[in-house]
Amino acid sequence: MKLATALALCLVASSAVPAGAAWEPTKPIEFVVPAGTGGGADQMARLISGIAEKHKLSPRPIIVVNKGGGAGAEGFLDVKGKKGDAHTIIITLSNLFTTPLHTGIPFSWRDLTPLARMALDQFILWVNAETPYKTAKEYVTAVKDKPTSFKMGGTGSAQEDQILTIQLEQALGLKFIYVPFKGGGEVCVNLVGNHVDSTVNNPIECASHWKAGRVRPLAVFDTQRIPVAEWKDIPTVKEALGADVHYVMLRGIFGPPSMPKEAVDWYVAFLKKVYDTPEFQKYLTDGALKPAFATSAEYVKWVEENEQLHKELMAKGGLLKK
Amino acid sequence: MGIENLLLGFHVAITPYNLFVAVVGITLGTIIGVLPGLGGANGVAILLPLTFTMPPTSAIILLTSLYWGALFGGAITSVLFNIPGEPWSVATTFDGYPLARQGLGGQALTAAFTSSFVGAFFSIVLITFFAPLLAEIALKFGPPEFFAIQLLTFSSFVGLGGGSPLKSLVSILLGFILAAVGLDIVTGQLRMTFGLVDLMKGFDFIIAVIGLFGIGEILLSVEEGLSFRSARTGMNLRVVLDTWRILPRYARTFVRGSFIGFWMGFKPGGATPASFMSYAFAKRFSKHPERFGHGELEGVVAPETAAHAAGVAAMLPMLTLGIPGSPTAAVMLGGLIIWGLQPGPLLFKERPEFVWGLIASMYTGNILGVLMVLAFVPFFAAILRIPFAILTPVIVVVCAVGSYAVHSNMIDIWYMVIFGLVGYVFKKLDYPLAPLVLALVLGDLAENALRQSLIMSQGSLAIFVTRPIAGAITAVALLFFALPVLTPWWRRLRGAVVPAQGAS
Amino acid sequence: MRIADLVTASFLMLLGAIVVFDASRLGVGWSTDGPKSGFFPFWLGVLLIAACAVILVQAARRAGLAPFVTRAQAGPVLKVLWPAVALVVLTQWLGLYVSAGLYTGFYMRWIGRHSWLAVLALAILFPLATFFIFEKWFLVPMPKGPLEAWLGQ
Structure with missing residues (x-):
C-alpha cells in the first residue's frame, strides 16, 4: 500500500495552491455528469478536469461523478437538492430539456444556476x-x-x-x-x-x-x-x-440552485480559462463541435429559447409525458 | 502485420519509464480490483484526467495496466471473502470461496491468477495477428445476434444447479425484475420507480452482489458462533509451485475458457457472461459435476480464464473499430480523444507506435501482473488469519464504501444491507443466488437486444431464424434449454446399446 | 423453516403484484415495434406470483420441524447485523470515516476484547487509510460529516 502511494504520487503531482480571486474552492469540486462513462458529456467533463489539473487552474481537484440513472434524472435531482452548494457543478446535454419533458420528473433547468455554455454539438x-x-x-x-x-x-x-x-x-x-x-x-x-x-x-x-x-x-x-x-x-x-431542419446540442455547465455569487464568478472565469487552452480548442476542432462560449444573460436566453423549442418539437412528435 | 510491428511495439513498451508506468498501473489496478464497487471502469475514469500530462502511449499503458490489475485483483476477495471485487469474478466465488474455507485459499488464488494469465495471453496473441479480420466478424453482430448470445449464456447456465426448480425459477424471475427497474431505453419510460428518485437508477449489479454474497455470507458463517471457519494456510510460495503441478490437468478447461472468453469479449458481449458460460461448460463436461460448488479447482480455472480472455479481447473493437467492448474500454476511448488521437480503423495506420506499443504492453503488462500478484499469494491467503473481530468490521466497511462508490449515493449502502439480509434468508431457504445474479446481469442487455431486434423486424420473431449467425446461436441455445429433458432420454437410449458405462 | 418459507413466498407474491400493477400502467401488449415497456415485467410478475403460490401451498402442507434459526444461531447473527445497521445510520450523520472508526473500534472491543491500544490504533488508522485511498488517490468522494467539514475537506 505504501509503495503504491509513493508510486501514485510520483505520477500524480498534486497541484500547488495559487493565490487568486476573492472566492476559491476550499474543497474538491464534484463535477456531476448526468450520463454514463465514456459518452460525449463524460469526455468533456474529464477533459475539463484534466486541463484544470495540467494548467493548475483550480486550487482543488475536480472530481467527475457519473449519475446517469433515469436518462440523467438522477444527476439533475441530485444537484437540485444541493441548494447553495459552491462545490458542485453539472455538465448538461440535451437531456436537460428532454428528460423532464418525457418522464415528468420534478425538475427544470430554472432550478439550476447557469454558469457557461462551452460548445454546441452538431448532428x-x-x-x-x-x-x-x-x-x-x-x-x-x-x-x-x-x-x-x-x-x-x-x-x-x-x-x-x-x-x-x-x-x-x-x-x-x-x-x-x-x-x-x-x-x-x-x-x-x-x-x-x-x-x-x-x-x-x-x-x-x-x-x-x-x-x-x-x-x-x-x-x-x-x-x-x-x-x-x-x-x-x-x-x-x-x-x-430544401427543408430547414436544424438542431444542435448543448454542452453547458450549471451550478446548484442559488449558488453564491462569488462562486459563480469564480467558475465562469475558470471555465473561460479552460475554454481558451489549446487542448480545449483542439478538442473542439477534432470533434467538429461548434465553439460557442457564452455566459450569464446570453447563455440564459439561449437556454430559454431552446427549452421552448424542445417543448414544441416533442409535442409535435408526441414525445411529451402523457 | 505481425512480427516487425510487434518488435516496434516492444521498443516502445520496454523503455524503463513505460515499464515503471505499467507496474504503477498494475498496483493501483489490483487495489481497485480488490475493492468491490470500484471497478476497472471507475479506476480508469478516475485516473484519466491525470494522464493528461503524459505521452499518449505511456498514458494508455498506465490505464490498460490498471485494467489488467483490476482483472487480476477481482479474484482476490471472491476467493477470500465470497465478495466479488468485479462482476466477472462472481463465478469465481462458487468454488474459490469453498476452497478458501477448506484452507486452500493459496491454491485457489494461484489457480485464479494463472488462469487469468493464460486467458489473457491467448487473447493477446489472437489480437496481435488477427485484429482486422476479427473486427470484420464483430461488425456482423447486430441486436439479434446479441440477443442470441445472451440466450446462449443463460441456457448454458440454467438447469445446472440442483435444488428445487421452483425456487430457481423464483430467483431467475426476481433477477429479471430487478434488472428491469429504472429507465427503459427502448421507450424512454421509467419502470417500477413509483416516482422515487432512488429507484430511477435501477439496481446496480455490483451492489446486489456485495450484499447477497458478501454480507449474506458473513451472516451465514457466524451462525455457528462469532468466528470464520477458516483453516490455516501456509505462508510461503511453495503453494504456487504445488498448484502449478496440478493445473496442467485442466488443460481442456483452459483452452475452452480462452475460446469462450475471447469469443464473448471481442465484440461487445462482456467478460461477465463469458465467465458464467465458461463455468457452466466446465461443469457440464466435467466427470465430477457434483464437486462443483464445493471447492473444485476447475471451478476457479474456468471462469477466470474466460474473464481475463474476454477482458483483453474487449480492447480489440476499441482499437480496430473505435467502439468500446466493455465499460472500461469506453472510458479509454474517451481518453484517446482527450489525448488528441482519433480512435477507429485508421489508428493502426496513423499511429502505429501507439497501437503496437499498446499491444506489446499487453504482453509485458500481463507478465508483470501475474508475477506481481503471484508473489503476494501467501500474503493474501494470510489475511484470513486476522482475528474475526477485526476482519468483520473491516469487510463491512469496505463493502459499504464500495456500494457507495458506485453511484455516490447513500441509499446504495442501505440496498447493500437489505440485499445482505435477502442473501441470508434465500440461502437458508434454498433459493439459489447464482441464477438471480445472472438474470440481473443479463436481464437488461437481453431485453434491449430483443426489443431492438423486434423493432427492426417490426414485431416478427422470424428475425432470429433468418439471420444465419443469430439463427445458429439461437438453435444451440434452445438445444441447451432442452437438454435437461433430452439427457435422460438419451441416456436411456445409449444405455440400451452400451450398458453400464464406466467412470472414465 | 416453514414459517419463514411462508413469509418469504407471501412477500414475493406481494412484490409480484406490485410489478404487475406497474406493468399494466406501461402497457403490456405487443405493438408493431415488438413488446411494449410493460410486457416483460408483467409476465415476470405473473410468473413470480404463480411460482410463489405453489411454494406457499407446498410449504403449508409440509410439517415444519426445523426452525429457521435457533436461538443459539440468532445471537451471533444479530451481533453482526445490528452494528452494521448502526454503521449505516451513523454514516448519514457523521460521514463515513468517523462512523467507520467508531464501528471498527466498538466491534473490536465488544466482540474481540482486544486491548484499548489496538482498538484505538485501528479505529484511527483504518478510516485514515480509507480516506487516503478513496478521497486522495482515486478521487472518489465518500459521505462526509461535521468533522470533515471542520477540517475543510
Whole structure:
C-alpha cells in the first residue's frame, strides 16, 4: 500500500495552491455528469478536469461523478437538492430539456444556476458507404418510395436523435423505423455493420469510420456548414433537401440552485480559462463541435429559447409525458 | 502485420519509464480490483484526467495496466471473502470461496491468477495477428445476434444447479425484475420507480452482489458462533509451485475458457457472461459435476480464464473499430480523444507506435501482473488469519464504501444491507443466488437486444431464424434449454446399446 | 423453516403484484415495434406470483420441524447485523470515516476484547487509510460529516 502511494504520487503531482480571486474552492469540486462513462458529456467533463489539473487552474481537484440513472434524472435531482452548494457543478446535454419533458420528473433547468455554455454539438445524417446513396436527396427519395422499411439508428428514446428523426420525417413526409441504442458509438458501428440504414450521429462518433471509408455523411443538421477542414464539403440539410431542419446540442455547465455569487464568478472565469487552452480548442476542432462560449444573460436566453423549442418539437412528435 | 510491428511495439513498451508506468498501473489496478464497487471502469475514469500530462502511449499503458490489475485483483476477495471485487469474478466465488474455507485459499488464488494469465495471453496473441479480420466478424453482430448470445449464456447456465426448480425459477424471475427497474431505453419510460428518485437508477449489479454474497455470507458463517471457519494456510510460495503441478490437468478447461472468453469479449458481449458460460461448460463436461460448488479447482480455472480472455479481447473493437467492448474500454476511448488521437480503423495506420506499443504492453503488462500478484499469494491467503473481530468490521466497511462508490449515493449502502439480509434468508431457504445474479446481469442487455431486434423486424420473431449467425446461436441455445429433458432420454437410449458405462 | 418459507413466498407474491400493477400502467401488449415497456415485467410478475403460490401451498402442507434459526444461531447473527445497521445510520450523520472508526473500534472491543491500544490504533488508522485511498488517490468522494467539514475537506 505504501509503495503504491509513493508510486501514485510520483505520477500524480498534486497541484500547488495559487493565490487568486476573492472566492476559491476550499474543497474538491464534484463535477456531476448526468450520463454514463465514456459518452460525449463524460469526455468533456474529464477533459475539463484534466486541463484544470495540467494548467493548475483550480486550487482543488475536480472530481467527475457519473449519475446517469433515469436518462440523467438522477444527476439533475441530485444537484437540485444541493441548494447553495459552491462545490458542485453539472455538465448538461440535451437531456436537460428532454428528460423532464418525457418522464415528468420534478425538475427544470430554472432550478439550476447557469454558469457557461462551452460548445454546441452538431448532428449529421450518415449512411453506410456501401449503399448507392451519394446525396441526401437520393436517400430521401428511396425512403419515400418505401415508407417504414428504412431503419434509423439513434441514442436512446425521446432524446435528441429521435427528436431529429421525427423532425426530418415531418418536414419531408417520410417514415423511418427508429431503433434506439445505448450510446452514440454503438449506433455508428451498427451503421457500419449494416444493421441500420442511416443515423444522425454527432460528427465525432462517426469520424473515424468516415475516414476509413465505411460511412458517408450526407447533410449537416445546422443552418450553416461546419467550417472545419474536411467537414466543410458536407451540405446543410437546407442546401441538400430544401427543408430547414436544424438542431444542435448543448454542452453547458450549471451550478446548484442559488449558488453564491462569488462562486459563480469564480467558475465562469475558470471555465473561460479552460475554454481558451489549446487542448480545449483542439478538442473542439477534432470533434467538429461548434465553439460557442457564452455566459450569464446570453447563455440564459439561449437556454430559454431552446427549452421552448424542445417543448414544441416533442409535442409535435408526441414525445411529451402523457 | 505481425512480427516487425510487434518488435516496434516492444521498443516502445520496454523503455524503463513505460515499464515503471505499467507496474504503477498494475498496483493501483489490483487495489481497485480488490475493492468491490470500484471497478476497472471507475479506476480508469478516475485516473484519466491525470494522464493528461503524459505521452499518449505511456498514458494508455498506465490505464490498460490498471485494467489488467483490476482483472487480476477481482479474484482476490471472491476467493477470500465470497465478495466479488468485479462482476466477472462472481463465478469465481462458487468454488474459490469453498476452497478458501477448506484452507486452500493459496491454491485457489494461484489457480485464479494463472488462469487469468493464460486467458489473457491467448487473447493477446489472437489480437496481435488477427485484429482486422476479427473486427470484420464483430461488425456482423447486430441486436439479434446479441440477443442470441445472451440466450446462449443463460441456457448454458440454467438447469445446472440442483435444488428445487421452483425456487430457481423464483430467483431467475426476481433477477429479471430487478434488472428491469429504472429507465427503459427502448421507450424512454421509467419502470417500477413509483416516482422515487432512488429507484430511477435501477439496481446496480455490483451492489446486489456485495450484499447477497458478501454480507449474506458473513451472516451465514457466524451462525455457528462469532468466528470464520477458516483453516490455516501456509505462508510461503511453495503453494504456487504445488498448484502449478496440478493445473496442467485442466488443460481442456483452459483452452475452452480462452475460446469462450475471447469469443464473448471481442465484440461487445462482456467478460461477465463469458465467465458464467465458461463455468457452466466446465461443469457440464466435467466427470465430477457434483464437486462443483464445493471447492473444485476447475471451478476457479474456468471462469477466470474466460474473464481475463474476454477482458483483453474487449480492447480489440476499441482499437480496430473505435467502439468500446466493455465499460472500461469506453472510458479509454474517451481518453484517446482527450489525448488528441482519433480512435477507429485508421489508428493502426496513423499511429502505429501507439497501437503496437499498446499491444506489446499487453504482453509485458500481463507478465508483470501475474508475477506481481503471484508473489503476494501467501500474503493474501494470510489475511484470513486476522482475528474475526477485526476482519468483520473491516469487510463491512469496505463493502459499504464500495456500494457507495458506485453511484455516490447513500441509499446504495442501505440496498447493500437489505440485499445482505435477502442473501441470508434465500440461502437458508434454498433459493439459489447464482441464477438471480445472472438474470440481473443479463436481464437488461437481453431485453434491449430483443426489443431492438423486434423493432427492426417490426414485431416478427422470424428475425432470429433468418439471420444465419443469430439463427445458429439461437438453435444451440434452445438445444441447451432442452437438454435437461433430452439427457435422460438419451441416456436411456445409449444405455440400451452400451450398458453400464464406466467412470472414465 | 416453514414459517419463514411462508413469509418469504407471501412477500414475493406481494412484490409480484406490485410489478404487475406497474406493468399494466406501461402497457403490456405487443405493438408493431415488438413488446411494449410493460410486457416483460408483467409476465415476470405473473410468473413470480404463480411460482410463489405453489411454494406457499407446498410449504403449508409440509410439517415444519426445523426452525429457521435457533436461538443459539440468532445471537451471533444479530451481533453482526445490528452494528452494521448502526454503521449505516451513523454514516448519514457523521460521514463515513468517523462512523467507520467508531464501528471498527466498538466491534473490536465488544466482540474481540482486544486491548484499548489496538482498538484505538485501528479505529484511527483504518478510516485514515480509507480516506487516503478513496478521497486522495482515486478521487472518489465518500459521505462526509461535521468533522470533515471542520477540517475543510
